[in-house]
Amino acid sequence: MKKIESIIRPHLLDAVKNALQEIGVMGMTVTEVRGFGRQKGHTEMYRGSEYTTDFLPKVKIEIVLPDELVEAAVEVILRTARTGRFGDGKIFIFPVEEAIRIRTGERGESAV
Amino acid sequence: MKKIESIIRPHLLDAVKNALQEIGVMGMTVTEVRGFGRQKGHTEMYRGSEYTTDFLPKVKIEIVLPDELVEAAVEVILRTARTGRFGDGKIFIFPVEEAIRIRTGERGESAV
Amino acid sequence: MKKIESIIRPHLLDAVKNALQEIGVMGMTVTEVRGFGRQKGHTEMYRGSEYTTDFLPKVKIEIVLPDELVEAAVEVILRTARTGRFGDGKIFIFPVEEAIRIRTGERGESAV
Amino acid sequence: MRGLHRRWSREVLWGIGLLSLMGPTVWAQATSAPTVDAGDTAWVLTASALVMLMTAPGLALFYGGLVSQRNVLSTLMHSFFLLCLISVQWVVLGYSLSFGPDLGGIIGRLTYWGLKGVGGEPNAGMNVPHLAFVMFQGMFAVITVALITGTFVERIRFTAFVLFAVMWATLVYDPLAHWVWGGGWLGKLGALDFAGGTVVHISSGVSALVAALVIGRRRGYPEKVLPPHNLPLTILGAALLWFGWFGFNAGSALAANGLAATAFTVTHAAAAMAGLMWAFIEWKHRGKPTVLGTATGSVAGLVAITPASGYVSTLSALAIGIGAGVIGYWGVNILKPRLGYDDSLDVFGVHGLCGTWGALATGLFASRAVNPLGADGALFGNPGQLLVQLIGVVATWVLAAAMTFLILKVVALVTPLRVTEEEEIAGLDLVLHGEVAYNFLSPGMGGTAHVPARSDAAVAPVRAEEPSRGG
Amino acid sequence: MRGLHRRWSREVLWGIGLLSLMGPTVWAQATSAPTVDAGDTAWVLTASALVMLMTAPGLALFYGGLVSQRNVLSTLMHSFFLLCLISVQWVVLGYSLSFGPDLGGIIGRLTYWGLKGVGGEPNAGMNVPHLAFVMFQGMFAVITVALITGTFVERIRFTAFVLFAVMWATLVYDPLAHWVWGGGWLGKLGALDFAGGTVVHISSGVSALVAALVIGRRRGYPEKVLPPHNLPLTILGAALLWFGWFGFNAGSALAANGLAATAFTVTHAAAAMAGLMWAFIEWKHRGKPTVLGTATGSVAGLVAITPASGYVSTLSALAIGIGAGVIGYWGVNILKPRLGYDDSLDVFGVHGLCGTWGALATGLFASRAVNPLGADGALFGNPGQLLVQLIGVVATWVLAAAMTFLILKVVALVTPLRVTEEEEIAGLDLVLHGEVAYNFLSPGMGGTAHVPARSDAAVAPVRAEEPSRGG
Amino acid sequence: MRGLHRRWSREVLWGIGLLSLMGPTVWAQATSAPTVDAGDTAWVLTASALVMLMTAPGLALFYGGLVSQRNVLSTLMHSFFLLCLISVQWVVLGYSLSFGPDLGGIIGRLTYWGLKGVGGEPNAGMNVPHLAFVMFQGMFAVITVALITGTFVERIRFTAFVLFAVMWATLVYDPLAHWVWGGGWLGKLGALDFAGGTVVHISSGVSALVAALVIGRRRGYPEKVLPPHNLPLTILGAALLWFGWFGFNAGSALAANGLAATAFTVTHAAAAMAGLMWAFIEWKHRGKPTVLGTATGSVAGLVAITPASGYVSTLSALAIGIGAGVIGYWGVNILKPRLGYDDSLDVFGVHGLCGTWGALATGLFASRAVNPLGADGALFGNPGQLLVQLIGVVATWVLAAAMTFLILKVVALVTPLRVTEEEEIAGLDLVLHGEVAYNFLSPGMGGTAHVPARSDAAVAPVRAEEPSRGG
């Protein structure tokens, strides 16, 4: 089992989710995050002050999935989350030692 | 050392935290997340439109803890976070290479 | 490649980010979290009720970076996020199997 | 109808009295055949709008900010829906029950149903159009029912709420308004209630206590209820209540005259004093003055001055405000925790107790020097007035408590009063109304819209968050 | 100017008529040489302030809560900026175009540009200062333009919006106000529009429909638009609209008299009834009554009663409210999805359709028994009035639709109407105004302030969120 | 008391003057023995309520939205608590100091302490009850102190704030009101200040500047302060300020007459023009018009027109609005950054500078053609008036600056003015009031309630977020 963490643009979440669902990803967990990277931040104006922020709104998707699904999932994300501009985000892959479904106590791949 | 990540129902957080504390878990970090899975989403109505969402509010608990505490913590979560209905959530276990306490610079198990 | 996850005090985020940037960290992802630990929570009053909360606002920084940068980054965080009081937070280090840049498809260290 | 509106005609007489002191140049307002005076009408229309504002957005926000995020819309709905529901009840039925020709001192006849024959002509004994009086009074009916809702937020079912509201307005508010202001027995007895201490505040506050007991506590109360989700909304609501209360009390003069100015002043003074008082008690008692406490205190002061507002001096108003701060604080912070009922937003503590204090305080502080056509209170040599006030208080407590109990029992026969525990966890906004108050999430996390095609218009009932699908 | 203000002078005559029934003591308001009456003036000034409140914060919040979080400021800006822009247009030009000396029944002359010679003296045929009338009418102009903005939120460019607004106010609103109220041909024809069913609601609603068609749908509509981001703001806005509408309708009596009280009452009754109605239809049709539906319904009722508010009885108002609930619900929930235009905040469904219903319903329910100087409607034996109303409706539809189309085409020649798709994703607040509505983030995540030194005052244009830097 | 209220009696005379032009039918308002006129009273009571609304929720929200999330309640508390505190100070003491019988042109005698002997009878030289005048003026005292608080939000300690407020009201506001309006030397000199340009805006603005300098900058200012946390609240507040300002300025006619309508109109025109102006300057200067800028601009316009509102024409009002937009923008965007003081919410830039502009502009644009009992300004042939205005401005600057400095130094002897740096980080809401504004978190993350049993009522002082426990 692996865990995929992917940082993407918020407005593409829906498309990514739907495409992942189609290849058999049954669950995922999503978090609102702020990303700092190559993409330039923006400037806000409030009366005499300007605020520049380097932290831009992103969405983090976390998916735990069997090893054999990993490459397919990566493909899907690369395809659906790409705009070709700075800030498209990342995919990180991590090892998972165990997964357990709370409802049933099932462990391992059948739990995800 | 391991890291336990557990996705649970928000209203059970308090119960889970208290039970974990009892078995000696001294710290944890909690994040509001949205989960997609087997549990059905809900529908909202605003004038002529209906919105269905598959992303449901969940809470993610992250705990870094010594290997020997892992099973006990898993037990506790399984017991306190279970309602038996779809959507109870998951427990994932990950390897940890190092833990450091910022205040003191301590490393390893004594840091958590 | 490693992933550093660090829980810090929110108001120090800016200082930490700037110091990390100086040593060549090019990107990071930040999440608002709530932390439970040795630091005491606070009490709120609303009419006849008192609310005590053990979950305090923290910020989680996630950075995926090449192995050789890890120690430098840890040093920087220890230096910039420390106040010496309970609640300064943690640094956790995790193994990373792969990193991919969505925009280009690049993999490995060049992706972060 | 002449002679029924005892209270109002008093004020008119007072006007005449004063005017006669001022010489003949001011005869215009004092003719015995009442005419519509533009100034008085301007004020009463303005006051009516102000009292409307008290319910929504005033009370709606005051209450809405205090509940948890998943119940804010259902709480706003209580006030907003009542603004619709009770207003229709009022023009169809309620006004006539309250202010129609007296039937045995108990209730008004249905002469004015649907406001038949009620128009722009002056109301008996007043210089404002009959319809202006209808509207001003109607706004009181609306807010009185709305006040009660604070006790059962976060758990009452909407159907039960609707049934309760209609019955309560018809069986408690309308008779009580008739008793005190519509020519009924309490008014005839000489009970002073300038702007609704008994009719509005005691009745709603006591009913709230009974409803809290009948409907029961929120799941997890007191240990596990959630803190207020949006205090700025609550402060906004409190400030709008204060603003609207000028219409409530000073409008009750039904004229733009010295009496209205008096009522305006003592209202402001009592609210300010009670807010200060509450904050200082908190400061001493618990270490910090809170914003919510200050706002709650000022509402307590507004409640307490309401029955007295046409009869007392500014210094008396300060005293009444001090009392309201102390009594309200005690009710909310000491009494409620000790007894353990879940009157969720403190309707009893603020309206029931401070309304009672105000009604009795009127019997203490009223002075003919302020209003020659009121009465003197105990402190001005007339202890009998305190007794009359006490009778009014007791009658209101009994009527409100008994009828609320009965109505809730009847409603419970027809439909459950509370949502299920699962629904309580999911929140009433989603479960009862299919809506979510705030969508601060990133795009994509907040759901996908689809506009129902014609065929699926009769959509399956919305699922709550918590329940899973079967199997 | 005498004789131009046909509608107003009617009411004055009505006053005289009533007064003569009441004997000679009330002659003061009935003198033929008009004087400033303090009571009437107090009411009209109050009403003017109330109508101002309808635009901002009323409509601003009603609309602002319904859009997504990234567009709330741009939506608030529409209303707030128009309050500035159209007010200046009004005092400089608009008032004179609308109410200046008639030019062929079509438009007013520029006699009063910059309010030259307009002061505190009574306005022709009224008991209020000329300037009070100017202000009262000016607030109507402001809100009418602001109403339209609901149709093109979340995508219109600010420059296009400003140009459109100025042209629309000058080329649609001002002439139309002149036609109906300023001495123009529609008023002379006998079309009844007490407070703006045609002038305000049909004109804005129909223009909104045309604008929705010309400007086009939001990206992703209907499947992918975001749900309302802050319904409590919307409910607050709706309640403030209701509150302000008392000024709108009852203020249109331009006096604090029986007619004002009538208008106040039927306004309240229709709003309440329509809110109830909408909620009940939802309850039956979709399983749950919603807060937004109830609020929308009450606004629909307010719209529908507007033209009728000086001419109908309370029971008729309830009927008009029922109609508004049904028609508004149908327009918003059935018609719009079926036709597929993106009138984003339902300006056409609520204002266009219910305004049309109200204008026609005036031709049905108007009664001289209510207002002797109005007219009888079809239900009271005068079917001809319905025809006159129909002419008014058709004329307004045609003027509004044709001119809006033209104006938008002209504006599009000068500047693009919409932002780019990338900008739409980033949100108008940041892209057009460089501001973000809410900063609920932890300190440190919300950006670093720097105060621009003098030299970099001419800062580079702010970058949007989505676009990356080149390379 | 007769003769003291120089300004008011002027308006009454003006009324008489106008009325005499209109023939004998309108004698009612012009009798020399003043009587309570219902229309005037309706307007003054309404205006009093409107001015109350300006402080809370108006100013409270305008300010509250601009601070960071952790300080919003403490900011709301400033306004709400002052509404309580200064209102009590006013009825007990302040009114008498301001408007009691004159003592050497400097201060009023304590004749009216506790509003003894002040009742419903007409106030000297006016047609409204004495108490209506008391309330109207009292709301001015409240908001003036509240305006200052914008300068020291996010860092002042509550105790210091309370002490400062009471002393400032008593030692600055009350004398100044007496000087200008209460029969004092400035009024006698002929300084024109229709509704409070000097008394309210210059005094609060200049005091804010001094307070900013004495109390010092927020930690991290200017680089690290947080952006506004909730701009929709601020826009709501700005709109409510505008709405309430109709009461402030048009109410200052103390009658519902042509002068009130004039003041209403020029107020609206100046606000609209200044809002437009600010937005256009931003658009040119920085590339985008902002919502906050437009709202700030309109407030600047309202400030500037305040002293002039009873004396100038509509076209002059537009000119004053343009000036306010330019000067306010310059003060806030150029001057403040350059000088580096942390007047956090721009009280000096908006109220101090634009108030000064307004007071001087009154000396330019005032015209007897508008108000025969005012004076002509420099542009209408009377340059002397500008000098008189300048004296008023200088006197106010000196009084406000010197006394504020002194008061703060005295308070600092008793109690620290600022919270500690750690408390500043944790936020004043939690540290000073033990409350948190928003709880949007999932249930379970927001804390556990427990109702304090009787014994632990004297709870340990609440800990701040940041400090850890010892050891």
Ligand SMILES: Nc1ncnc2c1ncn2[C@@H]1O[C@H](COP(=O)(O)OP(=O)(O)O)[C@@H](O)[C@H]1O
């Ligand atoms: N080293 C990193 N560790 C963790 N997250 C990163 C890292 N680098 C980038 N990110 C995340 O990826 C997002 C996109 O990265 P960015 O450098 O802006 O553009 P690109 O994806 O085109 O390389 C960032 O906003 C941040 O959330």
Ligand SMILES: Nc1ncnc2c1ncn2[C@@H]1O[C@H](COP(=O)(O)OP(=O)(O)O)[C@@H](O)[C@H]1O
């Ligand atoms: N493969 C997965 N990877 C990450 N998170 C998951 C995964 N599957 C489920 N989740 C999380 O667990 C939650 C519960 O899962 P769900 O399938 O709804 O029910 P159950 O826990 O009963 O299996 C989801 O809402 C999601 O947050």
Ligand SMILES: Nc1ncnc2c1ncn2[C@@H]1O[C@H](COP(=O)(O)OP(=O)(O)O)[C@@H](O)[C@H]1O
């Ligand atoms: N075992 C743990 N696993 C995950 N996060 C932890 C753990 N212990 C502490 N934390 C996080 O670190 C934060 C600081 O820890 P705390 O014990 O309060 O102080 P200190 O950092 O001084 O040890 C906590 O608020 C929590 O977010």
